[in-house]
Amino acid sequence: MARIVQKFGGTSVGDLDRIRHVATLVKAEYDRGNEVTVVPSAMAGITNGLVENVNAISRLHDTREYDAIVSTGEQVTAGLLALALQNIGVPARSWAAWQLPIRTDDMHGKARIKEIETAKLIERFGEGQVAVVAGFQGLSPQNRITTLGRGGSDTSAVALAAALNADRCDIYTDVDGVYTTDPRIVPKARKLTRITYEEMLEMASQGAKVLQTRAVELAMNQGVRLQVRSTFEDAPGTLVVDEDEIVEQQVVSGIAYSRDEAKITIVGVEDRPGIAVGIFGPLSDAGINVDMIVQNISAESGRTDMTFTVGKSDFDRASALLDEIGETINYRSIDLDDNVVKISVIGVGMRSHAGVAKQMFGALAEKGINIQVISTSEIKISILIAEEYTELALRALHTAYGLDQD
Numbered sequence: 521m522a523r524i525v526q527k528f529g530g531t532s533v534g535d536l537d538r539i540r541h542v543a544t545l546v547k548a549e550y551d552r553g554n555e556v557t558v559v560p561s562a563m564a565g566i567t568n569g570l571v572e573n574v575n576a577i578s579r580l581h582d583t584r585e586y587d588a589i590v591s592t593g594e595q596v597t598a599g600l601l602a603l604a605l606q607n608i609g610v611p612a613r614s615w616a617a618w619q620l621p622i623r624t625d626d627m628h629g630k631a632r633i634k635e636i637e638t639a640k641l642i643e644r645f646g647e648g649q650v651a652v653v654a655g656f657q658g659l660s661p662q663n664r665i666t667t668l669g670r671g672g673s674d675t676s677a678v679a680l681a682a683a684l685n686a687d688r689c690d691i692y693t694d695v696d697g698v699y700t701t702d703p704r705i706v707p708k709a710r711k712l713t714r715i716t717y718e719e720m721l722e723m724a725s726q727g728a729k730v731l732q733t734r735a736v737e738l739a740m741n742q743g744v745r746l747q748v749r750s751t752f753e754d755a756p757g758t759l760v761v762d763e764d765e766i767v768e769q770q771v772v773s774g775i776a777y778s779r780d781e782a783k784i785t786i787v788g789v790e791d792r793p794g795i796a797v798g799i800f801g802p803l804s805d806a807g808i809n810v811d812m813i814v815q816n817i818s819a820e821s822g823r824t825d826m827t828f829t830v831g832k833s834d835f836d837r838a839s840a841l842l843d844e845i846g847e848t849i850n851y852r853s854i855d856l857d858d859n860v861v862k863i864s865v866i867g868v869g870m871r872s873h874a875g876v877a878k879q880m881f882g883a884l885a886e887k888g889i890n891i892q893v894i895s896t897s898e899i900k901i902s903i904l905i906a907e908e909y910t911e912l913a914l915r916a917l918h919t920a921y922g923l924d925q926d
C-alpha cells in the first residue's frame with residue numbers, strides 16, 4: 521500500500537466527461553489499495569473569468585475579496601469529483617482548504633503555505649475514503665480565504681504530499697511531461713524523461729507554467745517524488761529528480777518564456793545612495809515582486825535611469841505607487857512597456873561550460889532580434905525582448921542549443 525497525491529489541472533477537469541474520466545484514474549489507484557488524496561484545479565477558464573470579473577468591478581481591488589472570489593472554482597471541481605467517485609463506488613468527500621485547514625500567511629493572491637493539518641484526512645484513509653482537496657486555496661491567520669498564486673494547485677498538491685509523507689505526487693496535465701520548451705510553441709520540443717529539481721525550479725520560475733515555482737521549491741526541500749504526466753494518455757511522464765540521478769547532462773536542458781512581464785524605466789533619477797531602496801523598498805512593502813533590474817547612465821549628468829520588470833498583474837499598482845513616491849525620489853519621467861517577453865535558457869551544465877551566452881546572443885542577432893535587458897544566474901541566462909518575437913526567438917534558440925528532436 522502506498523500513500524499518493526494526484527493533482528489534476530484545469531483542462532483535465534475541463535468538463536463533466538473529463539471529471540468522470542479523472543475519477544477512473546483515481547479509482548485505479550484506490551483499487552490498488554492506496555491511500556489517495558486528489559487535488560483538482562478549477563475547470564479550465566473559470567479562474568480567468570473570475571479574475572476578469574474582479575478587475576472589471578475594481579482594478580485596484582481589496583486582495584482579500586479577490587481571494588474570496590477566485591478560490592471558488594476549485595471548490596466546485598472538488599465537489600463534482602467527489603460525486604463522480606461516489607458514482608463509481610469509491611467512497612470520497614471534498615474538503616475546502618479551511619476545513620483541514622491549510623494554513624498560509626496573509627499575502628493575499630500569492631500566499632505561502634505554512635502548515636497543513638492532516639489528522640482528519642488520515643482518519644478517513646483508515647475508513648477507506650478518498651480525500652478530494654480543493655487546490656489553490658488556504659486560510660490566513662485572520663481566518664480569511666487566501667489563494668496561492670496562479671497555478672497554485674500544484675503547490676497545494678506538493679504541500680499535501682509533504683505533510684502526508686506521501687510516497688508520490690503525480691501532477692496530471694494536458695501534456696505528457698516536461699519538455700525542453702513549451703511544446704505548443706516549439707513543435708520540435710523533446711520530452712525529458714528526467715529533470716533536476718534545480719533546473720525545474722528555474723524553468724518554472726522563468727515561466728514554464730507546467731509546474732508552479734513554489735511547488736518545485738517545496739518538492740525539492742521536502743524530498744517529494746514528483747512526476748508530471750498526462751491525464752489523457754497512459755504514457756510515462758517526466759520525473760523530477762536529484763542531480764545525481766541524471767545520467768547524461770546537457771549544457772542547456774530547457775528554454776522557458778514568460779509573457780507575464782512588464783518593463784518600467786524610471787528616467788533621470790538622482791544618482792545618489794538611497795535611491796534604489798527608495799524605489800524598491802515601497803514596491804516590496806506593497807508585495808510587488810521585482811525581477812530583472814538594470815541601472816544605466818542617464819543622458820543627463822548626475823542622474824541615472826533605472827529599468828526593472830514586474831509581473832503584468834502588478835503593473836497598474838506599481839505605476840500608481842511610483843506616481844506616489846515621485847516627490848521623494850525626484851525622477852524626470854516614467855516609461856511603461858508591457859509588450860515584452862522574457863526568454864531564459866537553463867541548464868546545470870552552464871556551471872562548467874563557457875560560451876552559452878555568446879551562443880544565445882548570436883542566435884538572436886542572426887534573426888534581427890534586439891535584446892532590451894539581460895540577467896544571469898549560475899544556471900540561467902534571461903533576456904527581455906519585444907513580445908512579437910517570442911516564437912521566433914524560442915525556435916531559433918532551441919535549434920541553436922541542439923535541443924530539436926530528430
Ligand code: ADP
Binds near residue numbers: 697703
Ligand atoms: P494545468 O491546468 O494542468 O495545471 P498548465 O496550463 O498550468 O496545466 O500547464 C501545462 C502547460 O504548460 C502545457 O499545456 C504547456 O503549454 C505549458 N508548458 C510550458 N512550458 C512547458 C514545458 N517546458 N514542458 C511542458 N509544458 C510546458
Ligand code: ASP
Binds near residue numbers: 529568670672673
Ligand atoms: N485555478 C487556478 C489557476 O488557474 C489554480 C491552478 O489551476 O493551479 O491559476
Ligand code: MG
Binds near residue numbers: 529730
Ligand atoms: Mg497549472
